[in-house]
Amino acid sequence: MFAKILFLALTIQSAFTFITGALGDIYDAREAASIAHMVLEHITGLGKLDRIVHKERKLTPEQNDALKHAIAALQRLEPIQYITGSAWFYGLEFNVTPAVLIPRPETEELVEWVVQDAAGKTDLRILDIGTGSGCIPISVKSALPAASVSGADVSEEALEVARSNSEKLKLDVNFFALDALNPQQMQALENYDVIISNPPYITQREQAEMQQQVWGFEPSLALFVPDNDALLFYRHIAVTALEKLNRGGFLYFEINEAFGKEVVTLLQGLGYEGITLKQDFFGKDRMIKAGIAV
Known part of the structure; x- marks a missing residue:
């Protein structure tokens, strides 16, 4: 039945209805509708208003095939961002692939904290370690155009995605390879005024509590750390x-x-000053800032 319906001449409106119905057992109605809009914008190239105006327009055979593949992927719980190849972050549209984490709203709050603290300062040199898609340093560069901004990652595939985002968004960020667990490589770093990192921090035992959309598709290299x-x-x-x-x-x-206090203790033991633990908009410990004495 699924294949027969898809090979009929669906209109934009009937395609929307079909997508939401196909996802009804996986997502609630609101999320299914949101995903349906993203799929149709990706397939047709039309924004929401244009899709309303042209709701009776029939999908082309190519668009029909793309719809079929998108629904099959969604039913396998593949994240919509990997299907469309894009995700919005800090007001910018980023390319994403399974080689990088999908940018999260909580990380936008980290970027905003950095940007607010850096306002009015000049000649800043900023580094993001574990950059993934490059969403953090590129977003920082967009808000602080005078700063010299870099991003580093151990994954060459991730660096390719990050560089593609820098080029697409026309924001000059330097990306380079770095293994944060390699002391020799870390010692070879230059000096910076700000270092940012959203490193792997999910313990392996926490994986069982995560949605399959995350652990089944996003890169384990960027997610997990040993339980011990x-x-x-x-x-x-x-x-x-x-x-x-x-x-x-x-x-x-x-x-x-789960480890806010432990990270604070670690930083205190190393001699950092002015350590601040900050909650995200859900009220969860999510960000830490620590300073070096003047």
Whole structure:
């Protein structure tokens, strides 16, 4: 029945109804409708208003095939962002592939914190470690055009996505390869005024509590840390940042809500000053800022 319906000449309106029906057992009505709009915009190239105006327009055979593949992928729980190849973050549209994490709204709050703190400052040098799609450094560059901004990642595939985003959005960010767990590579870093990182922070035992849309499709390399060393990346990055941050510089982390106090204790033990633990808009411990003495 599914295939027969798809090979009929669907209109934009009937395609919307068909998508929401196909997703009814997976998502609630509101989320299914939101996904249907994203799928149809991706397939037709038309915005929501144009799709309303042209709701009786029939899909082409190519669009019909694309719709069929999109629904099959969604029913396998593949995230819509990987199907469309894009995600919005901080007012910008980023390319995304399964080589990178899908940008999250909570991370926008981290970017905004950095931007607010940096307002009015000049000649800043900013580095994002574990950059993925490049959403953090590119968004920072968009808000702080005078800053020199870089992003680093261990994954060459992720760096390709990040560079494509920098080129598409016409924002000059330098991307380079870096293994945050390699002391020699970390010691070779230049000095910066601000270092940011949203590193892997989900313990392996937490995987069972996550949605399959996350652990089944997003890169494990960017998500998980061992159960017995949840602060693995924070420790390596924070130790290096003590030497690589200029006087008066700041380190910003996105964190696992379950380990806020532990990260604060780690940073205190290393000698950081002015440590601030901040909650996201859900009221969960999500971000930390720590400073280097002037």
